[in-house]
Amino acid sequence: MTIATNLETIEKRIQLACARSNRRREDVKLVGVSKKKPAEAIIEALDTTELRDFGENYVQEYVEKRQILAGRTEAVWHLIGHLQRNKVRQLMAFPPALIHSVDSTALAGQIDRVTAELYPDYRQPILVELRIGDEDGEKTGLPVDELPGMVDFLEKCSHLDWQGLMIIPPAFEDPEGSRPYFAQVRRILDDINRQRKVPLSVLSYGMSHDYEVAIEEGATHIRIGTAIFGARS
16 A cells, blocks of 8 residues: 555545534644654655645654755654653754644743744744643653643743644544543643633644544544554564
């Protein structure tokens, strides 16, 4: 199966999920998760499909691919994996369109400071990653009870553009298992927006096995890797 063939199948399922939930297709952004895949796979997607958004998990790999694909200005890049504070400066050499995984005030502050230093007239778009469904485990993400403090902190960050929330729910064989977690995050966003003059608009959740449920529960960004690019070695 080619990337183009895989995307044709995914696109049909996205459109059906949008129809079921009375949503417009253009309100759902598909981010192709290209981590651990060669730059040639991204080039193939750019040359043979309409996919333009690509998500990387690891800063070093992200930077290397940005360098290789410097001439492909149509590509839109997302950082979706856990970001360490000591990697922020390396990442911001090539600012991503969106950082999905801000999970602490310390990290937010570091991104804000480095952006202010390197790009004084720029505000880096970010999402806050919440830890839901693994409160006592080892997953990354901001605990929900710390979100009010994060909201207050982000109000002070003049070089960040906070756009919404991201989660990675617990793994379920049945995609319906993800639905309560998606719905919970959507409610949290609604609660935040009731207190804001400028509403947040981005909900990043849904992967290869549960993206249809994610769309039905309000996802604006779905992150699909294996179903597009095949299994990773």
